[in-house]
Amino acid sequence: MKIRLSNQEVEECLKHWLNTKAHSYYGSSYGENVNRSQFRPISENSADIFLAKLKKDLPFLNELNQDAVQIIEENIGYDKKHFFLVVGEVEILIHESTTSSTGHTFNANAF
């Protein structure tokens, strides 16, 4: 059974993946700890590891060409970088994860 995912759907998938920390779903390692690329040498290349994990978690991306899934970086000033995850026509800015359960915004008494 073949289906065609729309750009919007692919974007939803990628955002879902980026916003899910690894191992947050019971019984699966699905997800990525985006925050780990912070405080690393700015010249470090970890895109391959990132993409390998992405393709493992979203197996349908393996059916695309090698070039269809990539990471693009943009230098902003001399000490800042933006990364973009690009799949076909979809382009997403990888930003600091906001779903973190640590920090002062976490409500320990939440039901």
Add this chain to the structure above:
Amino acid sequence: MLTLSEIKKRLEVNLQEYPDIYARYLAGVPTVCAHLNALASFLADQAVDLEKAQLEPFIKSNERTILADAVNKGILPIATPCQHKLRIENKGNNPCSLSAGRLLSDAEGRIWRLIQTANIPDNTSTIVVVEQSTLRHLNYNARIKETFHTVELDLQEDSHLAGLTVSDDSGNVYTYCKRWMNVEAGKYAYTLKMDSRKRIGVEFGDSERVGQTLQPNTLLTFSILETDGEVDVNHLLEASLEEIIQADEAKLELEFVSNGLIRSGANPLNTEQLRLLSSYPTYDDNAVLLSDFDHAVRKKFMNRCHYLTIWNESVHSTYYPKDITNDDINKLKVAFKPKAKADKDQLTYDLKRHIKSLDSLYDESNVDIIDVEQRAFRVVISAKLAPVHNTDAVKEEIRNLLLSKYGQNLTATSYFLPDGFNTQDISKLLTGHISAFQDKISDFKIQVEDIAENPIKPHQCVFMTKDSISIEISRTALSGASLWTD
């Protein structure tokens, strides 16, 4: 138990009602998959818990429960090394001596050890005792100070632990205690633990409470006695020295003395035997009640006996009312059938010594050994079989199945069965293993011999033989019933 793949299969079947979502599920689109798979994983893990929680109110049947029971009761996978007499003949013209501890190997490559020093004048022969075991020294450096520090014993493959001495570099010898209860604080002691993978760990104590805390940088020496366990003594012929140190030793001829068995070797207990032990309500080696003695003795000797039972004067008066005298008061009776006949004397000695160590009241003079009588147990199985089954084949199948479980010299027939074999168990065994009884119309009835008239006595070893099993098979009605299965 539902496994993860079974749950996922069912999920896929259900998803087929929603083709759009099903396609995305198959493609691995996370917005669809992630939570469904998380639920499936959760249910699968829950299923494991549910299965574990299933009660085994009376009979422990799961292998892991049996093993856990053995761990709790402190039953360790320990083997008994075989001891045998060996004749050494000196064919040379010079006297020769072999010191205790020299290694020999037999025709099957097992390593034996001289446990006596042999001095053999020229052209004579002498008989010494050898043991099928090897002694190995392992050094261990405790690098950290930790209470109840545990060291895993690294045993050689295919060999079992038979003995252990632990000492440290300051000359302290640690003594073995079965458990920490009643061990004084500061005493040099260790205890052995088994985990569910049958690995043995040596545990040291805590100076504040029991035993002695290991100090950092203590150099421990473990002297491990390992053995292969059971040895078929009928195939023991000649032996040869592992290495020749002096030229004269090449002139020595070594030969196992026929009927020279001193103590027969025994393997560690297998799961079937542990299953039997797990049905005793005993949790330690303090023998108080009769069943405690039976458990403690069986635990130690069941691998050297085909039949073993121990009873006291009250049981004796029930089963032998005519024979009982005043001499039977405060005595334990033991009936056993050794695996190797030659082992009988040594086993009697070992048994008496063990019973004395359990309760000093029962010293050697207060334990009577009684001969075992063989008793074939009659079973009649009347079966009705559907016409499709071959009668003779089923008969043979039933007979073989019963003999493999209740035949002579098996674990199920190794203890006193005052009520004979349990027909419920037999019927479970038959329905479980004979496919001819698994359809809807085949039926069987089990009749066992009436033991009210001729009760089974403790010294009688009950088992089934080919002739004691009779099987009558008749055909089910050929017409009238239209049912085949439900």
